[in-house]
Amino acid sequence: MSITTTGRAIGRAVDRIEGPQKVTGTARYAYEHETEYPLYLYPVQSEIARGRVARIDARSAEALPGVVIVITHENAPQLADTHDKELAVLQSDEVAFRGQYVGAVVAESFEVARHAARLVSVVYDEESHDVGLRADRVDLYAPDQLNAGFETDTAEGDVDGALSSAAVTLDETYTTPMEHNNPMEPHTTVAVWDEGDLTLYDSTQGVHTVRRTVARIFGLERDRVRVVAPHVGGGFGSKGLPHANTILTTLAAQMIEGRPIKFALTRQQMFSGVGYRTPTIQRIRLGADEEGRLTAISHDVIELSAKIKEFAEQTASATRTMYATENRRTTHRLAALDLPVPSWMRAPGEAPGMYALEVAMDEMAERCDLDPIEFRTRNEPEVDAETGLPYSSRNLIACLREGAERFGWEGRDPTPRARRDGRWLIGTGVAAAMYPVYRMPGTRARVRSLGEGRYAVEIGAVDIGTGTWTALTQIAADALGVGIGAIELRIGDTNLPSASVAGGSSGITVWGSTIFEAARLFRERHGEDPSEGDTVEAGTPDNPETENYSMSAFGAYFAEARVDEDTGEVRVPRMTGVFAVGQVINAQTARSQFIGGMTMGLGMALHEESLVDERFGHVVNHDFAEYHIPTNADVGEIDVAWIDEEDPHVNPMGSKGIGEIGIVGSPAAVANAVYHATGVRVRDLPITPDKLLR
Amino acid sequence: MEQEITIKVDGTGHRLTVDTRTTLLDALRERLGITSPKKGCDHGQCGACTILLAGRRINSCLALAVAFEDEEIVTAEGLAEDGGLHPMHRSFIEHDAFQCGYCTPGQIVSAVGMLEEASSGWPSSVTADLDADEIVLADEEIRERMSGNLCRCAAYVNIVSAISETAGGEARR
Numbered sequence: 001m002s003i004t005t006t007g008r009a010i011g012r013a014v015d016r017i018e019g020p021q022k023v024t025g026t027a028r029y030a031y032e033h034e035t036e037y038p039l040y041l042y043p044v045q046s047e048i049a050r051g052r053v054a055r056i057d058a059r060s061a062e063a064l065p066g067v068v069i070v071i072t073h074e075n076a077p078q079l080a081d082t083h084d085k086e087l088a089v090l091q092s093d094e095v096a097f098r099g100q101y102v103g104a105v106v107a108e109s110f111e112v113a114r115h116a117a118r119l120v121s122v123v124y125d126e127e128s129h130d131v132g133l134r135a136d137r138v139d140l141y142a143p144d145q146l147n148a149g150f151e152t153d154t155a156e157g158d159v160d161g162a163l164s165s166a167a168v169t170l171d172e173t174y175t176t177p178m179e180h181n182n183p184m185e186p187h188t189t190v191a192v193w194d195e196g197d198l199t200l201y202d203s204t205q206g207v208h209t210v211r212r213t214v215a216r217i218f219g220l221e222r223d224r225v226r227v228v229a230p231h232v233g234g235g236f237g238s239k240g241l242p243h244a245n246t247i248l249t250t251l252a253a254q255m256i257e258g259r260p261i262k263f264a265l266t267r268q269q270m271f272s273g274v275g276y277r278t279p280t281i282q283r284i285r286l287g288a289d290e291e292g293r294l295t296a297i298s299h300d301v302i303e304l305s306a307k308i309k310e311f312a313e314q315t316a317s318a319t320r321t322m323y324a325t326e327n328r329r330t331t332h333r334l335a336a337l338d339l340p341v342p343s344w345m346r347a348p349g350e351a352p353g354m355y356a357l358e359v360a361m362d363e364m365a366e367r368c369d370l371d372p373i374e375f376r377t378r379n380e381p382e383v384d385a386e387t388g389l390p391y392s393s394r395n396l397i398a399c400l401r402e403g404a405e406r407f408g409w410e411g412r413d414p415t416p417r418a419r420r421d422g423r424w425l426i427g428t429g430v431a432a433a434m435y436p437v438y439r440m441p442g443t444r445a446r447v448r449s450l451g452e453g454r455y456a457v458e459i460g461a462v463d464i465g466t467g468t469w470t471a472l473t474q475i476a477a478d479a480l481g482v483g484i485g486a487i488e489l490r491i492g493d494t495n496l497p498s499a500s501v502a503g504g505s506s507g508i509t510v511w512g513s514t515i516f517e518a519a520r521l522f523r524e525r526h527g528e529d530p531s532e533g534d535t536v537e538a539g540t541p542d543n544p545e546t547e548n549y550s551m552s553a554f555g556a557y558f559a560e561a562r563v564d565e566d567t568g569e570v571r572v573p574r575m576t577g578v579f580a581v582g583q584v585i586n587a588q589t590a591r592s593q594f595i596g597g598m599t600m601g602l603g604m605a606l607h608e609e610s611l612v613d614e615r616f617g618h619v620v621n622h623d624f625a626e627y628h629i630p631t632n633a634d635v636g637e638i639d640v641a642w643i644d645e646e647d648p649h650v651n652p653m654g655s656k657g658i659g660e661i662g663i664v665g666s667p668a669a670v671a672n673a674v675y676h677a678t679g680v681r682v683r684d685l686p687i688t689p690d691k692l693l694r
Numbered sequence: 695m696e697q698e699i700t701i702k703v704d705g706t707g708h709r710l711t712v713d714t715r716t717t718l719l720d721a722l723r724e725r726l727g728i729t730s731p732k733k734g735c736d737h738g739q740c741g742a743c744t745i746l747l748a749g750r751r752i753n754s755c756l757a758l759a760v761a762f763e764d765e766e767i768v769t770a771e772g773l774a775e776d777g778g779l780h781p782m783h784r785s786f787i788e789h790d791a792f793q794c795g796y797c798t799p800g801q802i803v804s805a806v807g808m809l810e811e812a813s814s815g816w817p818s819s820v821t822a823d824l825d826a827d828e829i830v831l832a833d834e835e836i837r838e839r840m841s842g843n844l845c846r847c848a849a850y851v852n853i854v855s856a857i858s859e860t861a862g863g864e865a866r867r
């Protein structure tokens with residue numbers, strides 16, 4: 001595992017191979033596969049946040065011409081496995097959050113299904129609900145562990161002692177709101193149940209993940225379930241794990257065998273039941289000596305989970321390794337609420353956690369009278385503080401320096417509110433970020449000779465916009481030592497070998513390593529001149545280097561903010577991001593992912609916030625008119641670069657994941673720039689004009 | 695209630711019966727199997743469903759199919775007359791102006807419609823001189839005029855450069 005290939009295809013800027021289909025709109029997403037005589041499902045959602053369904057009267061819905069069936073907990077088939085309460089759809093009369101599916105109408109057309117769903121009358125026994133996250137709740141609890149297996153709390157040294165004797169201290173609380181992933185393609189399932197065989201066209205980040213889950217819940221053999229997803233319209237985590245919509249659609253297909261059932265969520269429905277980022281309340285305490293060396297770091301997180309299923313975001317995990325200190329403590333406490341289950345949203349943990357840490361670092365640099373880049377440089381660790389392992393590569397300082405140069409950081413006057421252009425106050429900010437290299441189990445890849453020097457490479461991975469189609473083709477070409485034109489990549493189908501979910505920026509590491517292994521074995525067995533049909537399948541090889549090294553990607557982010565002094569409007573005319581991510585596989589699609597992540601971070605800084613009405617327990621701003629994501633006019637120039645980083649330990653490509661690092665440091669860079677422009681330190685995202693005018 | 699209509703899409707005429715509540719978007723996608731226009735919100739808030747109606751861009755999710763008897767519709771699939779790639783398609787590929795591709799057909803149709811609006815002299819809210827004979831499509835103009843098309847993958851930077859290059863090319867021709 002110590003050879004880094006500098007192949008001919010890896011590293012090049014290759015146009016997306018599915019580009020022509022995507023630009024003309026002929027690439028097929030889940031809802032668009034051709035099916036015969038489909039039926040349309042429209043859900044009935046609970047109008048209370050907690051209680052029971054006392055009575056359902058579906059007679060007028062059933063009487064509507066075109067309605068095939070109204071499904072409720074009274075007639076839904078029993079699922080084989082109901083342990084996962086999020087997925088135990090229509091299995092009881094219990095209501096655990098507002099918007100939960102309490103029924104569904106299946107009809108001959110979308111219009112009729114939607115109309116009929118409104119005619120289903122549901123009477124509830126309502127119980128009082130609890131959806132407010134507050135730091136002073138008495139029922140906050142420590143989960144057994146956090147998402148991705150991180151420990152709930154960590155402690156080393158004497159934090160309190162170090163804080164009380166520190167020359168410079170900081171004790172501030174940062175809050176981030178609930179946010180919704182909102183991929184542009186809504187979560188969608190088309191289910192066909194035919195003589196015991198189930199086919200799902202699903203909008204998912206992992207076809208095999210969906211297959212495993214659906215097979216378990218419906219008590220089916222895995223090989224009776226096929227999941228297909230050649231193109232997926234974004235996910236950003238929300239399509240990483242199957243949600244109730246997929247189960248509901250499959251339930252309907254089971255009841256109406258032979259007819260395809262189609263269900264695409266409306267945009268409003270995307271705000272209940274497909275996951276979201278938990279709001280956080282983060283208290284950060286820092287201590288430093290006279291030279292600006294951190295003597296203590298403490299990061300205490302309060303966030304929410306759902307009563308029906310725990311999701312514990314690892315918000316302070318990056319704080320455990322980002323900077324050097326001898327005294328460090330991190331904690332996570334949860335409030336279990338009557339809300340839908342939170343889940344993954346682009347860089348769960350790192351994105352909200354590093355926003356808080358990196359704003360705190362900016363504040364602390366100012367208190368230490370140091371330039372924020374110099375302050376970070378002084379606190380750069382030698383090794384991973386959690387494991388004591390050296391880094392396989394850690395080039396954060398190089399990113400900061402390169403970024404400073406590109407952005408024009410030098411000579412910056414640190415005084416807040418010192419620059420203006422008419423009514424516009426101008427400031428600049430910097431932040432740093434890390435994102436771990438994750439590896440996931442359960443991937444296999446197959447290489448088959450098609451004759452005449454061509455190869456089929458098969459792996460049940462998916463492309464959610466990340467460029468998998470192209471990047472894996474490049475990797476396969478180098479792994480087999482052929483040109484990319486000789487590779488026929490096949491992905492997005494459970495008929496292909498099992499692959500891990502497209503999540504945690506792990507796809508290329510895992511799938512690429514596995515393709516390398518399959519190619520190596522293929523050449524070993526069949527040589528350079530194989531016969532048509534020669535085939536080799538391989539699993540992901542172990543990487544013993546993970547025992548010897550800590551592996552993470554790093555990034556540095558710069559932003560310029562212009563703030564209207566009178567209205568508080570914030571504009572961000574330019575950003576720079578410099579990344580240390582090992583070998584970049586495709587220079588073109590990688591740049592797009594960095595830009596996309598940084599832009600989503602801009603939205604996190606300035607726009608995005610799901611507002612829960614505590615009286616009713618639902619998100620009130622549940623559409624694009626009111627849940628603001630960045631639009632074209634919100635985004636200025638974004639300059640992206642990466643440093644040459646050779647990492648021989650991480651995987652055969654020498655690459656680190658890039659899907660999430662782009663968002664991680666971006667909100668803090670914007671927040672720090674807004675502070676520099678205005679002198680107002682907003683510690684509560686998003687930074688809306690009202691908070692600047694207070 | 696149902697009604698029979700005739701519409702022409704990407705040069706081909708279709709006669710179909712629709713529920714009077716059916717949107718133009720659903721008529722295209724569900725009845726005709728033309729899935730190039732996408733459904734991102736069904737509320738006129740995202741632009742994924744953008745089509746050209748008599749040469750002007752509209753959100754097809756906000757249009758009821760029955761109101762478009764005998765109209766001519768162009769989707770991203772039919773932009774190039776020969777069924778191949780339009781210069782705007784090619785520019786989007788070259789500039790990597792998309793990731794997941796779900797907003798993309800709408801972006802591209804919108805961009806083509808937008809160039810037409812600009813060359814007809816329609817000002818936008820960032821146009822400094824409302825009486826100017828010619829609209830100069832600086833990046834700021836493109837950003838403003840393309841803000842009805844959301845992209846969650848946030849390919850905006852590349853969308854602007856893809857359109858800018860196509861616009862420049864057209865002006866030169």
Ligand code: FES
Pocket residue numbers: 732733734735736737738739740741742743744753754755756
């Ligand atoms: S689907 Fe028409 S604007 Fe969103």
Ligand code: FES
Pocket residue numbers: 184233234465791792793794795796797798844845846847848849
């Ligand atoms: S390319 Fe994914 S939403 Fe625009």
